[in-house]
Amino acid sequence: MRIIAGKWRGRKLIAPKGEATRPTADRARETLFSMLTSRLGAFEGLRVADLFAGSGALGLEALSRGAAHCLFVEQDRAALDAIRANITALDARARTHVEAGSVMSLRASAQPYDLILLDPPYHTGAGGVALDRLLRLGWIGPESWIALETSGKETTDIKGLAIESERPVGKGKLTLLRPA
Template sequence: MRIIAGDWRGRKLVAPKGDATRPTADRTRETLFSMLTSRLGSFEELSVADLFAGSGALGLEALSRGAAYCLFVENDEAALKALRSNVASLDAKSRCDVRAGSVMSLGPAKTPHDLILLDPPYDTGAGQVALDRMLRLGWIGPATWIALETGRNEKVEIKSLAIEAERNVGKAKLTLLKLDDD
């Protein structure tokens, strides 16, 4: 696993040992960031949240591309160890907040994030439950982009969020969402 683009392009990332987490494949990450770049233009100065963070590959990719800050939330101990190792090896501690715990334990947000990345376990609906909660707690604003990775056949429906794009990549489905204007 490597960083695909930006300041840390080509730098290796460690993945957690065991099968409790499923790191996003490089090809899937490349597709996701291509989808996001075509909509955001730039990641410069963005505030990012990487939820169900695992090794942190998604949030670290955003930081490599210029995001100002990333909140990482992960509850698996092995994944947290890999995440902290990756943050340290990239000397990114000053731009990161790593929180050990469940996404569902997050409280109200001070301000909405610009980009929320979610890669929950496939076929659990956990991402949709988390997004519903985050909507109620102020994590998502009118300018927030949301990227949700699910299993290829998982249906994504979240009240108040509109699907802007969907793409299947291998076993994964990438869904980009924004607040529904209706």
């Protein structure tokens, strides 16, 4: 696993040991960030949340491309260790915060995030439940972009969010959402 573009292009990332997480493949990350770049233009100054963060590859990719800050939320111990090791290796501590715990236990946000990246476990519906909660707790504002990775067979229908784009990638599907 490597950073695809930006300041840290080509830098290696470590993945969590074990099978509790499913890191987003380089090709899927490349597709996702191409989709986002065509809509956002640039990542400069964005506040990003990487939820169900795994290795932190999605949030670190956004930071590499110029995002100002990224919050990583993960509950698996091995994944937390990988996120922290990746942040340290990239010397990104000043622009990051790691929260150990479930996405489902997040509290209200003082202000909406510009970009929310979610890669929940496949076939659980956790992404939809999390997004419903984040909408109610002020994490998503009128200008927010949301990127959700699900299995290719899962459907995405979240009240208050509209699908901007969907693209199959391998066994998965990338969905970009905006507030309705």
